[in-house]
Amino acid sequence: MSTMSAKAVIRIEHADGALDACASAEPYALMVLGDSMLPEFAEGEVIVVEPEGVAREGAFVVAFHEGEHIFRQLLRREERWLLHPLNSAYADRPIDGLGAVKGVVIQKQRPGERGSRKSYVE
Template identity: 55%
Template sequence: MNARTERKTIPIQDINEASNCSSAEPYALMVLGDSMLPEFAEGEIIVVEPSGLVKDGSYVVAFVNDEYIFRQIVKHDDGWMLEPLNPVYENIPVADIDVAKGVVIMKKNPGKRSEQKRYI
């Protein structure tokens, strides 16, 4: 990659802890990678509600294994899982829904002005 196309990762913990915004205010993130295909493509923008209601099937930003990740939280008989939509990636078992730090409420494709989808 050259300097113009190189992407940098911005830890979202900085957004929540060091921002002038209230921790309860929604924020936007860009989807990186293909773990949430086909529903969420790389480059799409997701809007995250930090105080949103987490329930079975919610798309969430979660903090596990010392990092933030974007997954779907799903209840199984043996507990909760953070599941990618792309079957190439593995499920991550979690103790409970407290790992979820925000619920995705909307996505927008920045290349298509009118293309957006709500999840609430």
């Protein structure tokens, strides 16, 4: 494991005032922290998340689980949804339903490398 993968936490604080409904549905970018999604997603890569994306089995998603946002692959096993890390050093996390999914990853890119963009939409 990398030294940053212990459990890097970045607090997201909302700006004063309410967000309008349109802004909350806009795609946003996040930086990958840790090694739980190796080999497909390396620490430092930037992912673009579509909050209105369709969460299908096998999709890479951002979900709210046990009080935190988590980036994983969405899988279905024996009638249960799981948040699955690609790195086998980490455990699957079961979720009660798709309501926990807050967005679907549609793209990734390594910072500073124009040709490194990869799309995850059909």
